[in-house]
Structures are given as C-alpha cells and as structure tokens.
Amino acid sequence: MMYEQQQQQQVRSKRQMERRRMNRIDQVEDYNENNSSDKQQLEVVDLSGMSLDTLPNPPLNLAIISKLDLSNNNLQSIPESLTARLLNVVMLDVHSNQLKFLPNSIGCLSKLKVLNVSGNLLHSFPRTIENCRSLEELNANFNQLSQLPDTIGFELVNLKKLAVNSNKLVFLPSSTSHLTNLRVLDARLNCLHSLPDDLENLINLEVLNVSQNFQYLSTIPYSVGLLISLVELDVSYNKITALPESIGCLKKLQKLSVEGNPLISPPIDVVDRGVDAVKEYLCNKINGTQKTSPKKKSWFGKLTKCGTFNGGSLPADGGEGYIMPSYRPIDGMASPRYMGMFSPRRLFSPKSYFSR
Template sequence: MATLGPESARPPLGSSPLVQAHIGSANLPPNRGLERALEEAAASGVLNLSCRKLKEFPRTAANHDLSDTVEADLSKNRLTDVPSEVCHLVALETLNLYHNCIRSIPDSIISLQSLTSLNLSRNQLGSLPACLCGLPLRVLNASNNKLVSLPETIGQLQRLMELDISCNEITALPRHIGRLKALRELNVRRNLLCVLPEDLADLPLVKFDFSCNKVSTIPVCYRKMKQLQTLQLENNPLQSPPAQICIKGKVHIFKYLSIEACRMLPHGSST
C-alpha cells in the first residue's frame, strides 16, 4: 500500500479561499465589469469606461438609462471616432477622451449644450471643427495631437477659462483668440509659433506658456498683462527682450517692455 507523500497530503486545487475567489472572478462573464460600470452610471450619473480597450461604445449601453449622465470618462481606450452615443448624452458636463486614436470630432457634438470640460489630449486630431466653439466650454484640452491651426470661430468660447493646445504643429494663433475674455490659462507650448498676437494683452491671463516655439519678439503691449503670475518662455529664439533679460524673470521682462514702449512713442507723447 502506497504511503501518502507531501504532494498527496495537499488539499484539492481550489479549496483555499484565495484560489476560490480567483476562480470565482474568472468565471464571471468577460463583460461583467463593463455591465457594472453601465449600471453604476445609470444610478450615479458618472460613466467610467477608462482603460477597457474599447474600439466602440458598448452596445449593451442601450439597455441602461444613461440620459442623466453628467460625467463620462472614455480615456485610454482604442476609439478612432467619438461615439455617436456620447453625443446623445445631452446632460454631459465633463467628457474625457484622453489617449485614444480619435482622428476627427463630429458636428453632432454641438448637441452637448451642457458641456463645460472637454479633454481631447493625446489623440490623432488634425483639426478642430468650428461647431466646437458653439459649446459652453470652460476647459478645453487638445494637447498632443496633430493640429496645425485653430478654428477662426475660437473667439465664440466666451466662457473658456483654460485652453491647452500644447504639443501640436500650430503655426499661428487665430486673430479672434483675443475675444476669449474669460481666459485665465493658455498653454501653447511645443508648437511652431513665430508671432504672438497682440490681442492676448487684453485677456485676464494668469498663466501663459509659449515655451518651445519660434518666437523672437514679445509684443510691448504684453506689459499690460497685470494679472499674469506665471510666464513660461524658454526655448525660443528671443531677441526682444534678449535672453539675458528673459532669464531674470517676469518683472525684468515687463520692465524691458515698458522701456521699449516709451522709446516707440513719438517725442512729447506720454503713455
């Protein structure tokens, strides 16, 4: 009669609580986590579908009432378009599409008339549609895309407070950007800008980052930016003010601009 060795004395596989729990979760339907997220969204108004390798909006979402969804997170998926289902969530206030493969924004996004925050960062966008400027946005992040320009209608975003278009291929800012009278933060870092619009001087900017561009001159009217607290301008071929002034910081830059403004005045005039 064979004796029981250590291997034979072990409990059957799956009898320990830890292994049983693992097997239990493995036996769940593969889309159960997705269904749970949809159920929670129907109850809470917050839809979290981040990091689920989605290539399209879940078809089973039609089985849930998502009409009161105010926040939707579809970041870090594999979407190539903005799902049409998202544009039907008319109560949305926050939409996060960060880190997908989206190449264009549909005109139907105009139906999201409660949307105040939109994150389009890290996608494949070559342009932004004009209709986007018909939304009540306060925050717009379109950084790390392939944008070469902004829509001329950008000035219609009268409530916009934060605009991040850093890490694109934009060569010039639209002339109507000076109409963004609520804008507090502007990030145009890592683009191909050679000229800064003078109209920006009239905006209540608190933070302004135009580092890593091709700007050689800061307009003298920028000395009027009284609310500006943070100014990032490194890695530009600046000549006016010269580099030795710029490295000393905002106070010295503004002093230089004020002196330049006086020099430009006709003899006998005052500022």
C-alpha cells in the first residue's frame, strides 16, 4: 500500500512539473502576442528546475528578454541561435546543468552584466566572451576549467566579481591585474602554482581568496601587500612558509586567514594574536625594528664589564680587578717571567702581579 502511494505521488509530481513548464511557455507566448510594443520589456523568463534536456522554441521575440533563468535543468548545450538573439539580456543564469561548452555567440550579449555558469562541465570559455564588456559578475564555480582567456583582463574592464573556485586552474592570466574595477576574486580550491606579480593594479579589490590550493601554492607575491582596498585575505591551506612583509601595510585589512600553512614568518604565536599582531610584526620587519631574541653574554663580556680586563685605574667603588699598566711586546710576554701570569689562579686573584 505504501509503495503504491509513493508511485502515485511521483506521478502527480511529474504532472505538476509538466503543467508548470507548459504554463511558463504559454505565458511567454501570450506575452509576445499581447505586447507587441517595443517600449514594453519582459523582465524575467524563468525556466529553471524543469528537467529540460533541450530548450523549447516558442515564437518569442528574444530581444525583449532582460533576464533569462535556465538553471537546474539537464541542458547539455545552448543553441547558438538563441544567444545570438538575446540582444538586451542583462542576466543569464544557466547554473547546475550539463554544459560542456558555451556558444560562441555569447559574445553578442553586449549588455550582459551577470553570467552564472557554475555547476557545469566547462573546460574553457570561448574567446568571444571578451566581447561582453558590460559584464560585472562572472560566476564559474564548480566546473572543470583549466585556464581562463589570456586577455580576459584587457577586455572585461567592468568586471567587479570573478568567482572561479572549485576548478582546475593552474594559474591566473597576467591580464587579471588589469581588472581595476574588480572587488571580489575567489580562486580557492584550484591547482594554482602562483599568482600574477603585479596585483597592485587591482585598486578596488576588497576580497581575495586563494585558499585550499593545497600542495601547489607556496608563495604570495609582494604586490598583495599593495592592494590598498583589501579588507579580507584568505590564503589558508596552502604551502606558504612566509607572508610578504608588505601585508603589514594593508591599513584596511580586517580579516586574515592563514591556517593550514607551514608558516615560519610570522611565527604561530603572532598569528594566534590576530590580524593586528600579524600586521605589526610584518611592519616591524620592513622597518628593521623587529625584536629578536637577546644573545647570551659570554664570560669575557662579564669580565670586561666588571673591570677585569680594563686598562687604567681600579674601579671607583674600590673593587679590585686586573690592570694592564702598559703595552708589552709578545716576546716579553712569552718569557718565563711572564708565562705564569696567565694562570687562572693569578688571573682571578685580587692581587696585582703586573705592578712595575
């Protein structure tokens, strides 16, 4: 009886999903038929979570769509003809599908500001994505990206958020340092071996996360300490042994995560005291004022201090010590007369053996 009820529930769920899909498609068609004025815009077309394997092809003027949500389906590709006609789309969400590539016609989306392609099977981006010069947010988390377009930073000049975590990136292109409007860079859970050297150009960057690149990332460039707007820095779970001293200059830095690294500088006791202590330690290293452990004083120094090897008169307080009245040549000192004077018994005796 219980099994039959479960089957009936599954059938009802499938029917409801199918009715939902058809209703949405009908709404799109009705809107197209009843609103022929170019002044009116279709704000959102939502076809998410409908188990679509392919996209429907209604007689819709795609140019009136500003937001298109195709997320949480089973799409393996997006037709070139579809994206080529989305001339006014501002947001395109295709996350959680089975996409292995994006159409080259995505470069036609000159007004696109938000692109979410996370949770797919993408290995790379088409070079035409560089034509999306209005793009402000690119979310490509949880894919199989091994590289980003070399010139991405030269073209996507309005990009404010670049999220590429949980991929297979070995490096970030050097052009990344030209994304001067970038505020968030999330590249954790990759295979990064290094970061671009001239990151100081990212003058608006507030959040930098390159954590969990594990055995690959062993150094952080000095330029990280020149990111004048940086508020959060996460370099945890890498192979970093020393933080660049320039991090001590990050006045706006409020959150620093460095756990999971074999850090030597700063030492763990400094890290445990928090971000301000780390900044102070690194800043002192830059200024050359970092305190080091005091050296042990030798017995010779102690003897000198108490006057044992000082030439001249006896101490003012009346204490006794060895006084060398004048220089004597080594030949004379080596004679039998003077050999006995270096005996420890005589050396530390309060008597004077060198009076004239």
